[in-house]
Amino acid sequence: MRRRRTRNRAPWVLLPLAAVGVAFIVLPLVALLQRTPWGDLGRLLGDPVVTDALRLSLVSALVATVLSLLVGVPLAWVLARTDFPGRAVVRALVTLPMVLPPVVGGAALLFAFGRRGLLGEPIYDGTGFLLPFSLWGVIAANTFVAMPFLVITVEAGLRSADERYEDAAATLGASRWTIFRRITVPNAMPAVLAGAVLCWARALGEFGATVTFAGNLQGRTQTMPLAVFLALESDRDAAIALSLVLIAVSLAVLIPLRDRWLR
Amino acid sequence: MFAAASLSDAFTELAQAFEAAHEGTSVELSFAGSSSLREQILAGAPADVFASANVANMDEVIEAGEVGSATVFATNRLQIAVPAGNPAAVDGLADFADPDLLIGLCAEEVPCGVLGRQALDAAGVTPSPDTAEPDVRALLTKVEAGELDAGLVYVTDVLAAGGGVQGIDLPAEIDVSTSYTIGTVTGSGDADLAAAFVELVRSDEGQAVLERAGFERA
Structure with missing residues (x-):
């Protein structure tokens, strides 16, 4: 009910501009629907190429989001709450994957974690473990590209949070870890969830870094965006149908979450 | 000039020769995968010449009436x-x-x-x-x-x-190769110049450039 009270009557000049914004996003989707081969949809959805790709997409985006939470929330806290020399540089570096063309990011990952990479070579020589051409490679590429969305959102949430609760807890003798766990995280929870949703959505649509770093093999590394791209080369109808599946899955997750957390 | 990505080096060189021979013209080159170029031409992109890395993509644009006819110019x-x-x-x-x-x-x-x-x-x-x-x-x-x-x-x-x-x-008995095809686009703004470029590609001069890049004569 709280939200209903805060709803304002919009200044009239905003409405046409907002309508243009919506139309610009919705029109291409409508065009896609209009081209969709509805009759073939059932057959395409049962195709192992599609079921494999969908499974890999969901698994890799989910694991990438969990990993991003694991290191991204602490990173956001450090950036929001501590002061150290070079912090501005670190903040800029953390957001770099957002502006970097994903293909460049994928190549950089290859030079770092590939068989001949900076860190990849000693790991491969020592253990035989190889990130590229595996599901972990897909997850690494997804995490690289998507984590900044989580870090930025959580950092903004922490910055706007009221620090007096933490100060009060500290004067009452709570340890730093207790404060972080019992006050900081619960206060930042909306931002954490919003960041996680954004991160997941970005990971689900990831293409360039994934194909460059992890390659493309059905059942192993071929996610939905890769399957769509390749279908476009040979079978336009299949590509459109696949895109539709990806859009449907995204909306099914985003509509309920977006309304609750991305306010 | 829409050409398959694998033709980048050879066609860039040929375009320079063409510009030198036809004063006042400049050749705009657009390189991409043949399938992407096919899609662009089918969607009405303003191309004069299309060079495809295989026959199938060319056949599709000919069927759609966007290209009149095509010839194989290299393998x-x-x-x-x-x-x-x-x-x-x-x-x-x-x-x-x-x-x-x-x-x-x-x-x-x-x-x-x-x-x-x-x-x-x-x-x-x-x-x-x-x-x-x-x-x-x-x-x-x-x-x-x-x-x-x-x-x-x-x-x-x-x-x-x-x-x-x-x-x-590959061993000689494994005889697989792909044929590169070229044709002028029917909606071309300058059909004569487009045809002249196709001629250059098929000429001895053009074939020599292609051979240096590793292509074989068709």
């Missing part, structure tokens, strides 16, 4: 590409079945992938690829970086990559 063969020094000691198509090697092919949806599978079929090899790359340059990049032990790419790509990769010829 391209496959080679096994290995990183410089050939660290995994790959010596033939049989190595593509070795699960311990990191093997790359092109995806079945693109011409080099179709051709690669034809070659492996002809050699009786069931490959165990670790990746099926969406285009031949992506595959070459991974071989060049040493992340793959071997990949099947075009002869022209191995030449263009310089010292970063080595090429291993």
Whole structure:
């Protein structure tokens, strides 16, 4: 009910501009629907190429989001709450994957974690473990590209949070870890969830870094965006149908979450 | 001028020769995968000439009436590409079945992938690829970086990559190649100039440039 009270009557000049914004996003989707081969949809959805790709997409985006939470929330806290020399540089570096063309990011990952990479070579020589051409490679590429969305959102949430609760807890003798766990995280929870949703959505649509770093093999590394791209080369109808599946899955997750957390 | 990505070097050189011969003209080159170019032409992109890396894409635009007719002007063969020094000691198509090697092919949806599978079929090899790359340059990049032990790419790509990769010829009895086709677009703004460019590509001068890039005479 709280939200209903805060709803304002919009200044009239905003409405046409907002309508243009919506139309610009919705029109291409409508065009896609209009081209969709509805009759073939059932057959395409049962195709192992599609079921494999969908499974890999969901698994890799989910694991990438969990990993991003694991290191991204602490990173956001450090950036929001501590002061150290070079912090501005670190903040800029953390957001770099957002502006970097994903293909460049994928190549950089290859030079770092590939068989001949900076860190990849000693790991491969020592253990035989190889990130590229595996599901972990897909997850690494997804995490690289998507984590900044989580870090930025959580950092903004922490910055706007009221620090007096933490100060009060500290004067009452709570340890730093207790404060972080019992006050900081619960206060930042909306931002954490919003960041996680954004991160997941970005990971689900990831293409360039994934194909460059992890390659493309059905059942192993071929996610939905890769399957769509390749279908476009040979079978336009299949590509459109696949895109539709990806859009449907995204909306099914985003509509309920977006309304609750991305306010 | 819409041309397949593999023609980049040769057609850039030919465009310069064309501009020198036809004063006041400038050739605008747009290189991409043949399938992408096909889609753009079908969607009404303002092209004068279309050069495709295979026959199938050209046939589609001819069927749609966007190109009147086309001729084959060059062919391209496959080679096994290995990183410089050939660290995994790959010596033939049989190595593509070795699960311990990191093997790359092109995806079945693109011409080099179709051709690669034809070659492996002809050699009786069931490959165990670790990746099926969406285009031949992506595959070459991974071989060049040493992340793959071997990949099947075009002869022209191995030449263009310089010292970063080595090429291993396929046995002579494996006779697979792709035909490059060229045609003028019916909606061309300057049909005479477009036809003149096609003539240049098919002339001895044009064929010599293509041969230097590793293509074979059609």
